Amino acid sequence: MRSSNYLLATLKETPSDAEIISHQLMMRAGMVRKLASGLYNWTPTGLRVLRKVEQVAREEMERAGAIEILMPMVQPADLWQESGRWQDYGPELLRLQDRHQRDFVLGPTHEEVISELVRKEVSSYKQLPLNLYQIQTKFRDEIRPRFGVMRSREFIMKDAYSFHTSEQCLQDTYQRMYAAYQNIFNRLGLEFRPVIADTGSIGGNASHEFHVLADSGEDAIAFSDSSDYAANVELAEAIASKAEADPATAEMTKVATPDAKTIKTLVEQFGVAAEKTVKTLIVHAANEAGEREGFVALLVRGDHELNEIKANKLAKVASPLTFASEAEIRAVIGAGPGSLGPVNLPIDMIIDREVAVTSDFAAGANEDGFHWFNINWGRDLAMPEVADLRNVKAGDLSPCGQGRLDIKRGIEVGHIFQLGTKYSDMMKVGVLNESGKHQNLIMGCYGIGVSRIVAAAIEQNHDEYGIKWPNSMAPFQVCILPMNMHKSARVQEVAEQLYAELQGAGFDVLFDDRKERPGVMFADIELIGIPHVVVVGERNLDEGCVELKNRRSGEKTTVSIADVVAHLK
Numbered sequence: 316m317r318s319s320n321y322l323l324a325t326l327k328e329t330p331s332d333a334e335i336i337s338h339q340l341m342m343r344a345g346m347v348r349k350l351a352s353g354l355y356n357w358t359p360t361g362l363r364v365l366r367k368v369e370q371v372a373r374e375e376m377e378r379a380g381a382i383e384i385l386m387p388m389v390q391p392a393d394l395w396q397e398s399g400r401w402q403d404y405g406p407e408l409l410r411l412q413d414r415h416q417r418d419f420v421l422g423p424t425h426e427e428v429i430s431e432l433v434r435k436e437v438s439s440y441k442q443l444p445l446n447l448y449q450i451q452t453k454f455r456d457e458i459r460p461r462f463g464v465m466r467s468r469e470f471i472m473k474d475a476y477s478f479h480t481s482e483q484c485l486q487d488t489y490q491r492m493y494a495a496y497q498n499i500f501n502r503l504g505l506e507f508r509p510v511i512a513d514t515g516s517i518g519g520n521a522s523h524e525f526h527v528l529a530d531s532g533e534d535a536i537a538f539s540d541s542s543d544y545a546a547n548v549e550l551a552e553a554i555a556s557k558a559e560a561d562p563a564t565a566e567m568t569k570v571a572t573p574d575a576k577t578i579k580t581l582v583e584q585f586g587v588a589a590e591k592t593v594k595t596l597i598v599h600a601a602n603e604a605g606e607r608e609g610f611v612a613l614l615v616r617g618d619h620e621l622n623e624i625k626a627n628k629l630a631k632v633a634s635p636l637t638f639a640s641e642a643e644i645r646a647v648i649g650a651g652p653g654s655l656g657p658v659n660l661p662i663d664m665i666i667d668r669e670v671a672v673t674s675d676f677a678a679g680a681n682e683d684g685f686h687w688f689n690i691n692w693g694r695d696l697a698m699p700e701v702a703d704l705r706n707v708k709a710g711d712l713s714p715c716g717q718g719r720l721d722i723k724r725g726i727e728v729g730h731i732f733q734l735g736t737k738y739s740d741m742m743k744v745g746v747l748n749e750s751g752k753h754q755n756l757i758m759g760c761y762g763i764g765v766s767r768i769v770a771a772a773i774e775q776n777h778d779e780y781g782i783k784w785p786n787s788m789a790p791f792q793v794c795i796l797p798m799n800m801h802k803s804a805r806v807q808e809v810a811e812q813l814y815a816e817l818q819g820a821g822f823d824v825l826f827d828d829r830k831e832r833p834g835v836m837f838a839d840i841e842l843i844g845i846p847h848v849v850v851v852g853e854r855n856l857d858e859g860c861v862e863l864k865n866r867r868s869g870e871k872t873t874v875s876i877a878d879v880v881a882h883l884k
């Protein structure tokens with residue numbers, strides 16, 4: 316591709332509405348343009364990256380035995396009535412009518428449609444197991460679309476659905492898909508963690524999410540540092556939807572989903588040395604009926620120096636409803652049966668322990684005691700995570716006694732579910748099994764946020780000059796950057812020759828043939844993040860050489876013209 320025939324669309328200024336680095340860089344590098352809230356155009360560079368992610372996902376799906384299909388984005392409402400989600404899904408589901416006043420939805424996910432397809436096409440156990448996938452556009456009317464394509468309303472998902480007659484067969488496929496997901500994220504060069512997750516509005520028995528670790532992540536991941544255990548605390552979404560309805564909760568949002576700015580304020584105010592020593596505390600509370608319905612999150616230091624911080628100051632940052640004294644915090648945290656033991660523990664110890672005793676913590680507290688953090692959770696939220704957290708800490712109180720809970724922020728890029736017969740029971744998706752009896756099918760479903768991955772990768776791969784793509788995602792693998800080509804026939808000739816050779820060798824090459832100053836060209840190419848730059852300039856040509864620059868390492872090598880292709884292979 317020649318720059319002169321291409322739409323580079325780079326920007327010098329950072330758009331003011333782009334809050335996080337990936338959104339800023341996707342705008343500046345000319346990858347996306349906003350059309351309306353949560354709706355984006357993918358410009359050529361962005362689309363190239365998106366296609367690379369799709370390709371890796373596609374290859375690994377095929378390798379795992381899944382077969383590609385394509386389902387419509389517009390789905391008839393009667394399928395959603397059958398599954399019960401017409402009632403259950405909530406306002407993220409965009410409903411519309413056609414000219415005959417028939418109801419439809421824009422698909423936020425495709426369990427209903429795949430169930431309809433499979434119940435018509437599959438009638439015998441002999442056709443199973445079956446694992447079908449697509450890479451396609453989804454629409455979710457997100458309450459708060461933000462961070463560019465990270466949380467958009469229209470986005471690209473890879474979604475797969477598997478069908479089985481036995482639980483064991485589902486387990487096998489689930490494990491195969493779990494491994495495929497690991498392959499995908501490894502091939503894309505992402506630092507990620509699989510975590511135990513809530514099944515949310517999709518439903519089902521067991522599920523895992525795959526999170527790219529990044530401070531801008533909207534989810535909180537609880538890690539045990541003494542085992543592989545990790546679980547999603549899934550705060551952000553629950554709080555965000557509650558915050559809309561309730562101004563007091565909106566205030567709490569600042570605390571419960573600490574962003575970099577909040578952490579920075581805390582760090583500055585209390586002179587905390589390193590940001591990583593700041594932790595999030597989650598206190599779960601229960602109402603009189605024993606239902607869990609509240610929590611508070613405080614930001615604290617993770618070490619014992621916390622004692623030096625005056626609790627009332629801490630509380631001011633932690634919550635707009637300030638505590639008068641440390642004793643007041645203790646009174647609240649320590650209230651009720653099953654509470655936290657001796658109140659003379661240092662606060663950070665209490666905080667560590669707190670997670671262990673969430674099950675009965677605060678069960679007997681009077682309502683006033685929790686007034687300030689009484690947030691009603693949606694019915695489908697919180698419970699599994701609380702149980703997961705309890706497991707972690709129960710382990711900690713085991714023989715080794717070493718375990719501690721750590722919380723990091725993550726971006727959910729993939730989610731796999733064991734659905735069981737939830738949809739096949741409702742929608743009667745069944746076959747005749749080996750004994751000739753009718754049986755409803757056991758299902759699994761497996762999603763990857765293809766467009767979100769593009770943004771998540773940038774969160775992990777950038778510097779002050781721009782994006783640093785891993786090879787597998789780069790829009791171009793190599794850029795030929797001729798210096799002052801329009802003044803030197805020799806530079807032009809070698810640049811053209813290398814362009815032809817590299818293309819012939821199968822590289823995706825951008826030939827920057829613009830009449831621009833070298834400084835402008837370098838800045839653009841670094842911003843876009845092309846991994847290898849071949850600089851063709853008069854000075855090196857005297858020795859029959861060009862310079863290769865590696866975007867990730869910054870390393871520069873002088874290589875003879877004849878060796879360029881071999882060097883990049």
Ligand code: ATP
Pocket residue numbers: 424455457464465466467468469470471472515517552727728729730762763764765766767
């Ligand atoms: P989130 O918790 O971020 O709202 P989700 O749990 O609702 O995501 P799933 O139903 O599990 O999403 O969908 C599978 C994948 O689709 C997610 O893991 C995520 O990577 C991606 N995804 C979901 N919502 C969006 C969105 N609004 N924009 C971009 N990608 C999304």
Ligand code: MG
Pocket residue numbers: 552
């Ligand atoms: Mg969601």
Ligand code: MG
Pocket residue numbers: 727
């Ligand atoms: Mg989620």
Ligand code: MG
Pocket residue numbers: 515524727729730
């Ligand atoms: Mg999910």
